[in-house]
Amino acid sequence: MATTHRLTVLAYAAATFATAILAAPSVQAASCCVSEPHGSYIAAKGLGESAPLALDVSEAAGWHAFEFKRDGIWYIQVNDRNDQVRAIIGNIDTVFWTLPGGVDADRVSLPGRTLDIPAGAGREVVYRKPGLWLVAYSTARGVIWSIESPDGTR
Template sequence: MIKFLPRRALCAGLVVMGLSTSAMAATGTGLGQAWPNAQDVSASAHWHVYTFANNGLKYVQVNDLYGNVRIAFAAANGQFLVLPMGRDAQRITTPQQSASVSATAVPLASYAETVYRDSSIQLQAVPLSDGTTMFTAQPATTSYATASPCDDPEECSSHTQ
């Protein structure tokens, strides 16, 4: 009987590991993780942006440089849904939802930067006077879709957006 105990413990451990791995594979898109297994598509050196797609929805997650999730939202056909995750989940503005910002905080619009942009979404980070950041997600302008990509960093820095 004692001879079979280590073998049973090993088998039980392998079964548990197998079940947990398959559960992670089914739900583990990386959304919500500090360092998801996805390409960083950020337009800014100050943020990490990851995108995921599922059932016609595009999910966008923004992390800071330390891997902390700051915001996440879903978008499809110009509609945005803020997900309840991240340190700044209340400080994101979409066409459907306003940000919850302190009445004394002033947006420092001159320091706003584009964090992510594709053919359908534009996301900006706007620092606030209280040291926090507000994010603005909106449908991308049509002028971006027809603009040619910029491959030369020196030339790109001279373009205005």
């Protein structure tokens, strides 16, 4: 009987601990990032690093996407599964640009400067935020990154 009571108490304590851990922002988030109004965390430093101290906000298993914000400028950096920087994109309002960092820096399609996407290219949404998607198009010559509207407009 005492053993059953102890197991019940241990199970309750474990469930309470797990709930607290899942509900709280990660220690990494607290130490790396600035809290945004909608409850997410965006890093303020580490842009261009292969393993930045930032939250991975990628929706695709083979990619790592990191958000940065500094001095009113928003950046998204994409790394591959080997932590190699692939592309870095900057944004203020409706203006986008590619930073000269990453192996795919010359293969980024932006609003106002779109690149041709070859027929048959594989399409994978890597990152989403309201009104904006970052899409990876896999081609025989490598990946083409594209900033798109949720409706697919480039």
